[in-house]
Structures are given as C-alpha cells and as structure tokens.
Amino acid sequence: MSKVFLAYKTVDADRANKVREKLEALDVPLFIDQKLKSGDNYIATINNELDVAVAVLVLWTNAAVRLPGPGEQPNFVLSEAERGFNRAVLVAATLDRLLLNRLPVPFNLFQAPDLSDWIEAGGPARHQGWQRVLQALGEKLDRKGLPDLAVAIESDDDLVKQKFLRDYPNDPLTGLIAAQLESAVRSEFEARISAAEDRIRKRAKEADAKLKSCREEFDSHIIELRAGRNYMPPDPLNAIDDNVAKLANEIEIYKDAAEQLRGRAERAESESVRTAVEAAGLKTQIEKTAVDTASDKDEITTLNGRLAELQASVASLKQRIQGEARRLATWCGLTALIGAGIFGTGGWISGNHSDTTGIALQTQVYDLTTQAAGWQNRFEDLKRQSDDIRRREDAVAAESRRLSDFQADLSKQTTNLKMQQDALAAKQPALAKLQESVASQQADLNKQTAAVKAQQDALQSKQGALAAEHDALTRQQMAIASVPLVAQCDALTGYEYDQDRPPNSGWVESSKDIPSGAQTICQSALQTIVNDPKTQRRIMLQLGRTIQEKSRDTALEFQKQSAVLGSSHARYLIAGYYADHNNPSFNPRTAWDALKQSADSEPGDPLALYSVAYTLLFPSDRDKRFAPAQADLTEAQGEIYLRKAINADYPAAYYIAGVYYLRKGKNEWDKERQNREVQLGTQYLIASWCAKKYRDPDGYDARKYLSSGDLSCQ
Numbered sequence: 001m002s003k004v005f006l007a008y009k010t011v012d013a014d015r016a017n018k019v020r021e022k023l024e025a026l027d028v029p030l031f032i033d034q035k036l037k038s039g040d041n042y043i044a045t046i047n048n049e050l051d052v053a054v055a056v057l058v059l060w061t062n063a064a065v066r067l068p069g070p071g072e073q074p075n076f077v078l079s080e081a082e083r084g085f086n087r088a089v090l091v092a093a094t095l096d097r098l099l100l101n102r103l104p105v106p107f108n109l110f111q112a113p114d115l116s117d118w119i120e121a122g123g124p125a126r127h128q129g130w131q132r133v134l135q136a137l138g139e140k141l142d143r144k145g146l147p148d149l150a151v152a153i154e155s156d157d158d159l160v161k162q163k164f165l166r167d168y169p170n171d172p173l174t175g176l177i178a179a180q181l182e183s184a185v186r187s188e189f190e191a192r193i194s195a196a197e198d199r200i201r202k203r204a205k206e207a208d209a210k211l212k213s214c215r216e217e218f219d220s221h222i223i224e225l226r227a228g229r230n231y232m233p234p235d236p237l238n239a240i241d242d243n244v245a246k247l248a249n250e251i252e253i254y255k256d257a258a259e260q261l262r263g264r265a266e267r268a269e270s271e272s273v274r275t276a277v278e279a280a281g282l283k284t285q286i287e288k289t290a291v292d293t294a295s296d297k298d299e300i301t302t303l304n305g306r307l308a309e310l311q312a313s314v315a316s317l318k319q320r321i322q323g324e325a326r327r328l329a330t331w332c333g334l335t336a337l338i339g340a341g342i343f344g345t346g347g348w349i350s351g352n353h354s355d356t357t358g359i360a361l362q363t364q365v366y367d368l369t370t371q372a373a374g375w376q377n378r379f380e381d382l383k384r385q386s387d388d389i390r391r392r393e394d395a396v397a398a399e400s401r402r403l404s405d406f407q408a409d410l411s412k413q414t415t416n417l418k419m420q421q422d423a424l425a426a427k428q429p430a431l432a433k434l435q436e437s438v439a440s441q442q443a444d445l446n447k448q449t450a451a452v453k454a455q456q457d458a459l460q461s462k463q464g465a466l467a468a469e470h471d472a473l474t475r476q477q478m479a480i481a482s483v484p485l486v487a488q489c490d491a492l493t494g495y496e497y498d499q500d501r502p503p504n505s506g507w508v509e510s511s512k513d514i515p516s517g518a519q520t521i522c523q524s525a526l527q528t529i530v531n532d533p534k535t536q537r538r539i540m541l542q543l544g545r546t547i548q549e550k551s552r553d554t555a556l557e558f559q560k561q562s563a564v565l566g567s568s569h570a571r572y573l574i575a576g577y578y579a580d581h582n583n584p585s586f587n588p589r590t591a592w593d594a595l596k597q598s599a600d601s602e603p604g605d606p607l608a609l610y611s612v613a614y615t616l617l618f619p620s621d622r623d624k625r626f627a628p629a630q631a632d633l634t635e636a637q638g639e640i641y642l643r644k645a646i647n648a649d650y651p652a653a654y655y656i657a658g659v660y661y662l663r664k665g666k667n668e669w670d671k672e673r674q675n676r677e678v679q680l681g682t683q684y685l686i687a688s689w690c691a692k693k694y695r696d697p698d699g700y701d702a703r704k705y706l707s708s709g710d711l712s713c714q
Contacts, residue, residue, distance in 0.1 A: 002054035007080040055140035056084025125150035485525035492518040493542035511548040519546040537565035568601035609645035651692040658685030
C-alpha cells in the first residue's frame with residue numbers, strides 16, 4: 001500500500017501530531033519514523049520507505065531548517081526532504097510564520113503553505129494553507145477530492161456532502177460521508193414528520209371549531225324554520241371548505257381538454273398512417289414499373305441488335321445472289337452459243353469429215369451439255385436461296401413491326417409512370433403539411449398534458465412547499481442571526497490579500513461584486529467592536545470597499561482611519577488613490593510615501609511589497625505615478641522587498657523574480673555567478689508557472705522567457 005512519509009523534528013511532535021490526526025481522519029496512509037520500535041533497522045527501513053513513498057510531507061519549523069553544528073546529530077528532515085525533492089514527490093508546509101526566506105536552495109523555491117495559524121485555530125478544514133497541502137497530497141495519492149473531503153466531514157451543510165458524493169464517488173470515505181448525510185437527513189425528516197403531525201392536529205382542532213360554530217349558527221336560526229319563513233341552513237362542508245372541490249373541478253376541466261386534444265391527435269395520426277401506407281404502395285408500384293421499364297429497354301436493345309444482324313445478312317446475300325445471277329446468265333448464253341456452233345459445226349463435219357472427228361465433237365458437246373445442266377442446277381439453288389432471303393426479309397419486317405408496337409406500348413407505360421410520379425409529387429406537400437399538423441397537435445397535447453400534470457402536482461404540493469419555504473426561511477433567519485455581524489461583514493466584503501483577514505473567512509475579489517446590504521451590516525458590526533483595534537481597522541477597511549464604487553472620497557476617509565489603526569492594506573489603497581492621474585488630488589510623492597509605509601508595515605501588504613520591488617528592480621518599466629522612488633531606494637533594497645513579497649506568497653512576485661534574476665545572470669561576467677543567477681531565475685519562473693499558476697493579463701508570463709520543455713510541471 002502506498003504511504004505518505006511524514007518528516008518532522010522530534011521537538012515539533014505536538015504540532016506534527018495535529019497534522020497526523022487530521023490526515024488519519026481522511027484515511028491517508030502514513031509512515032512516521034518516530035513510531036519505529038527499538039529493534040527495527042532505522043536506516044534501512046527509512047530508506048526503503050523513502051524509495052516507495054507516494055509523497056514525502058515535510059513540516060518545516062525553525063528546528064527542521066537548522067543546520068547541525070560540530071558534534072551534533074545530523075538533521076534528517078533536510079535529507080528526507082532532499083530525497084522527496086529528487087523523486088518529485090515532495091510536499092511541504094511551514095509550521096512557523098515567515099520561514100521561507102530561511103530555507104536552503106532548492107526548498108525555498110518549493111511551495112510550502114503556512115499552517116502556523118491553522119494549528120492555533122484548531123485545524124479547520126477550510127484553511128487555505130491546509131487546503132493546498134491536501135490538494136498536493138490528493139494529486140500524489142490519486143484522490144483529487146481530498147480537500148473537499150476534509151470540508152465535507154466538518155461541514156453541517158448537506159449540499160456540501162452531496163456535492164462530494166457526486167464529484168468523487170470512488171473515494172474510500174464516501175461511505176462515511178453518505179452515513180453522515182443519511183443521519184442528518186433522517187433527523188430532519190423525523191422533525192418534519194413531527195411538524196406535519198402537529199399541523200394535522202392543529203387543523204383538526206380548527207375544523208372542530210368551525211363545525212361547532214356552524215352548529216351554533218344552525219341552532220340560533222332554527223326559529224326561522226319554525227315560523228315558516230324561508231331559511232337556508234349553513235352547510236358544514238362549506239364551513240371547512242379548503243378549495244379541494246374547486247381544485248378538483250379545475251382538474252376535471254383540464255382532463256376533458258386533454259381528452260379532446262388526444263382524440264384529435266389520434267385521428268390525425270390515423271390519417272397520417274393511411275396516407276403513409278398509400279404513399280408507400282404508390283412508391284412500390286413506381287419502383288416495379290421502373291424495373292419493368294429497365295427490363296423492356298434491355299429487350300429492345302437486344303432486338304435492335306438482332307434486327308441489325310439480319311439486315312446485314314440479307315444485304316450480303318442479295319449481293320451474292322445478284323453476282324451469281326449475272327455470272328449464271330453469262331454462262332448460259334455462252335453455253336447456248338457454243339452449243340449452237342458445235343451442233344452446226346458437227347453437222348458440217350459429219351458431212352465432210354471422217355467419223356472419228358465427229359465422235360470427238362459429239363463428246364465435247366456432251367460435256368458442254370453436262371456443264372449446262374450443272375449451271376441450271378446451280379441457278380435453281382440460287383433461286384431457292386433468293387426465296388429463303390425473301391422469307392427472312394418478311395420475318396425481319398414482322399419483327400420490326402412487333403418492335404415498333406412494343407416501343408409504342410412502352411411509351412404509353414412511360415407516360416403513365418410520369419403521370420403517377422406527378423400525382424405522388426402533388427400529394428407530397430399535402431402529406432408533409434398533414435404530418436406537420438399531426439406533430440403540432442401532438443406537441444400541443446404534450447404541453448397540455450404536462451400543464452395538467454404540473455397543475456396537479458402543484459395543487460398537491462403547494463401547501464407542503466409553502467410550509468417548507470417557511471421552515472427554510474425560519475432556519476435561514478436563525479442561522480444568519482447566529483453568525484456574528486463581524487463575521488458577516490468579513491464574508492461579504494473581505495479582501496484576499498488583507499493581512500488582517502481571518503484565515504477562515506470569505507473574500508470578494510472585486511468591490512463591484514459586494515452586495516448592496518453589506519454596508520449596513522459592516523456599519524452595525526463596527527458598533528459592536530470594543531477595545532479591538534485590529535478588528536476595528538479591518539471593518540473600517542471593508543466599509544470603504546462597500547462604497548468604493550459610489551464615492552472614492554468617502555471610501556478614502558474610512559481607509560485613512562483604518563491606516564491610523566495600523567492597516568497595511570489601507571495604506572496601499574491610499575497610495576492608489578493619490579497615484580490616479582484622473583484624480584484631482586493626484587500626488588506622486590504622497591502616493592509613494594503611502595506605498596512605502598504599506599510595504600514597511602509588519603506584516604507588509606503583499607501588493608505593496610510587490611509594487612515597491614517592481615519599481616526598484618525594473619527602472620525602464622518604472623511606474624511614472626511613483627517617480628520619487630528613483631531617488632529613494634536602490635536595486636539591492638528592491639531585492640529585499642522582492643523576497644518579502646515571495647514570503648507573503650504573492651503570485652506575481654515569483655514571476656518578476658524569475659525575470660529579474662534571469663536578466664541579472666545574463667549580464668554577469670563571472671561564469672559561476674552567471675550560472676547561479678540564471679538557474680535561480682529559471683526556478684522562480686517555473687514556480688510562477690507551475691506552482692502559482694501565474695498568468696499576466698497582458699500576456700507576459702513565464703512562457704515568454706522559457707521554452708515548453710523548461711516549463712514541464714511534472
């Protein structure tokens with residue numbers, strides 16, 4: 001289990017035990033070397049715990065920072081702090097005021113909240129220094145809700161406990177907070193049950209009294225009835241009428257209206273469904289027709305291809321037949337011509353020549369006759385082919401006519417489809433309008449239903465709510481009355497950097513945010529203060545803040561009275577009054593004197609310390625409102641004021657310290673001094689960015705001087 005190593009000097013055990021008790025109450029696991037038994041190996045155990053500790057919490061005191069003299073035992077707190085610093089798990093706090101300027105490097109640059117007044121006040125959870133310690137430990141322990149847990153445990157406010165349970169449901173002590181909250185809620189509920197029972201008994205008595213009065217009225221007027229005169233006896237129900245019947249009647253009226261709206265909505269919804277079904281059927285038909293049209297188009301394309309092929313084949317056959325016919329006619333004529341010659345020659349030869357020659361000629365004639373018969377057969381074949389071509393042409397013509405009829409039919413279907421699409425498009429606006437009407441009526445119905453439900457709930461809870469408000473107002477008035485006027489004034493008008501402000505009181509950052517009634521409260525608080533100059537000067541200062549926006553001159557009078565009683569922040573505000581160029585009373589000398597007095601007070605005002613240090617350390621940036629400062633103090637004195645501003649934990653002081661030492665180091669000729677000053681300036685800038693979260697409104701912060709790698713806040 002990861003633990004927190006608690007390091008402190010033995011002589012500071014009483015104060016350290018207060019820290020230990022508070023942390024153990026928050027279920028923070030601790031290791032304390034003073035608890036080691038006599039047989040334990042001290043060095044090995046402590047080293048092992050320092051190596052595995054999730055955090056090293058060092059409690060700085062005058063004894064803890066004292067370096068041992070010759071022959072004295074070593075200061076283990078410094079060694080333990082160094083181990084925690086090197087492992088980046090160091091968490092520190094001071095138990096003695098103004099101790100930071102005595103811490104050795106690098107611990108003087110590490111945030112160490114002041115807990116000296118925290119212990120004196122009994123260790124309140126809301127103390128700012130203690131809250132910062134818990135925040136640092138919570139980050140190390142992965143328990144970000146540790147500061148809020150401390151406040152929730154001590155607080156009597158149920159809202160604080162509920163917020164903790166919502167924000168940190170996985171914290172180990174959520175069960176404890178839930179148990180506290182449940183106990184408080186149960187107690188309050190039982191008290192309210194008792195109050196409700198008392199109210200019921202009271203109302204029963206009131207109802208009995210009303211009924212008794214009604215009976216007495218009836219008896220006193222019965223004489224009217226005996227005398228035969230018209231008389232309307234009193235109605236006992238009216239005597240105890242609490243508007244229940246009237247409210248019930250209003251509910252019934254709303255119910256009837258809701259039923260009517262619901263019927264209209266149902267009819268509109270039914271019409272919408274019917275129209276939607278019709279539109280869906282029409283859409284399906286259009287999609288089917290579109291599919292059929294696509295299929296028909298494919299078939300037409302195929303038929304056109306076949307028709308083109310047949311037409312090409314017919315044209316080719318025609319050309320072949322025509323060629324064959326011409327050739328056949330030529331051969332037939334030539335054959336007849338040759339045959340006639342041969343027969344004539346044969347007769348001539350037969351009469352004039354020998355029989356051998358005649359036989360030869362007859363043979364040739366026979367051959368030619370045979371060839372002529374073959375050509376005749378060929379001609380018959382060609383004629384049959386020509387007939388076949390004509391039949392094919394007839395088939396192609398018939399197919400072409402069928403295709404033309406099909407295209408005409410397809411054109412009609414396309415026209416019908418277009419008409420259906422137009423009809424659907426024409427119905428779409430009406431359908432959309434109907435759907436909008438249905439949605440509007442449904443919304444109206446929902447609103448009416450919600451209104452009826454709200455009125456029902458309001459009617460049922462109105463009396464209870466009024467009673468609860470009355471009880472809450474009574475408790476609030478009692479709670480406010482129990483808070484002292486001085487504490488109320490502090491909470492409404494306190495200033496964050498006023499050294500007189502109690503550590504547990506609230507504060508308002510800007511005087512513009514102070515409520516209007518704060519002036520009356522603070523004036524009343526001032527009347528209650530007797531023989532307490534510190535509180536008196538604080539209330540006077542806060543009274544000045546309440547009227548700062550209305551009248552600076554009147555506020556100045558309160559600030560002057562507070563300054564006479566020793567308020568350092570009042571002197572700072574006076575300096576600001578005389579340093580205003582727009583003020584007719586502008587006086588740089590008076591402004592500087594008041595600022596210097598504020599810084600030299602004990603304790604010095606953090607803003608005044610910062611302003612004096614900045615004015616002296618940065619001559620080129622000196623505020624012209626404090627021109628006399630150039631002749632009063634030196635840069636070395638400016639460093640003293642700067643260290644005081646840092647000890648007062650003013651965030652901007654860390655930033656200007658970093659800038660100052662960084663520039664100072666770069667101007668050093670000695671290399672060792674240069675490195676030391678640059679390192680110191682870098683550490684201050686990192687502290688201003690990481691620990692103090694300082695962001696100048698004008699954009700001047702540590703990022704201007706250091707790279708993103710240097711600004712690592714791990």
